[in-house]
Amino acid sequence: MNDAELAACHQALGVSPDITLEELERVFMKRNFALLKGRSGSALDANPELDAQRQQLRTAYYNLSAHLRARQQAQHERAERARPRRQPVLAPGVPPPPPTARLITPPVVTPRDPADEEFALFAFDNWKVNVFVPPLLLGLVWLANISPLGFFLKGFHVWMHEFGHATAAWLCGFRALPLPFGWTPVEPVYSPFVYWGLLLLFGILFVAGAVERKVWPMIAAVLLALLQYYMTWRMPEHRQEFWWSAFGGVGGEFYLSTLFMMFFYVQLPEKFRWGACRYVFFLIGATAFLNIVLMWNQVYRGLEEIPFGTMINGEEDQGGDMNKLMDGFGWTKFQIRRTYHQLGHGCWIALGVTWAVFALRLNKVADWVTARFSKAEAGEIR
Secondary structure (H helix, E strand, O other): OOHHHHHHHHHHHOOOOOOOHHHHHHHHHHHHHHHHHOOOOOOOOOOHHHHHHHHHHHHHHHHHHHHHHHHHHHHHHHHHHHOOOOOOOOOOOOOOOOOOOOOOOOOOOOOOOHHHHOOHHHOOOOHHHHHHHHHHHHHHHHHHHHOHHHHHHHHHHHHHHHHHHHHHHHHOOEEEOOEOOOEOOEEEEEOHHHHHHHHHHHHHHHHHHHHOOOHHHHHHHHHHHHHHHHHHHHOOHHHHHHHHHHHHHHHHHHHHHHHHHHOOOOOOOHHHOHHHHHHHHHHHHHHHHHHHHHHHHHHHOOOOOOOOOEOOOEOOOOOOHHHHHHHOOOOOHHHHHHHHHHHHHHHHHHHHHHHHHHHOOOOHHHHHHHHHHHHHHHOOOO
């Protein structure tokens, strides 16, 4: 390399001309690690500016390290030639040893970026996936629901209903066991194991998100912990019973299925293997959501009756969710129809807003904040 190229390499790496090879490796590792941390916590996040900086840094390092190795080799050879050599005394008939072979430095291979090998459908920042895949999956699930295959999807609706009761009870600090045949026994007594166990899980989610610089898991963990605190310690007992006993079942079919689909866009920590698992959760959420929304649209228009009773004991069972809303909490039929109908519209709006945010890449604001925080921590922003 000529002097101008050497000066450009020194400037790109921020080193002096008299740097040694060992010092150069340490500087390169430190600066490369700082750029990696700036990619919002994941090597899969596309950032052309940071990728260009990393490529420039690698090129300067490889060129300068090759120059330093060549200079060290030349200095070693000059020292060897300048040092007087003592000729060995050989026995008669013994051939002289071969000349010392010159060391050849193998070419440096630039490591491949893991983002280049990522399967497109598992990537979280693929614009086409975020825009087209969720609506297509929702359409396929709708076709499956109206086809004879819809009968085989009924189990997901029941599970989502029972998990609605169970999650409300857990957030209130009560033990609950969602059973797949339409019943969730709840022990309406505060359980420290439930409260602190859930809080521990939220803490693990927050720490994992912080370690990998993923902001959405951290936000979700904080919001869930605050919701748990309110529902356990601040909510009156009769409101707790309202949520886990009467409203949480059908309500859970709405908001849990919506959250299942919204989390399609959220990049969870790598340990969750969420790139592939999110498709399974989206399909489960979509089939439960479409089933409950379409049914309550029919109820609101008067084409179907309000589902009184329970799945186990039939319509005459007074322990059904709708029966509890009317007999225990004073709701009218009109109030029941309107509430669940409006809840369905609210879920559609939440899904639409989430789709628009990620389709327009507005989520990059959070990634930019995370990147700035990482740079500040690395000492690059003053």
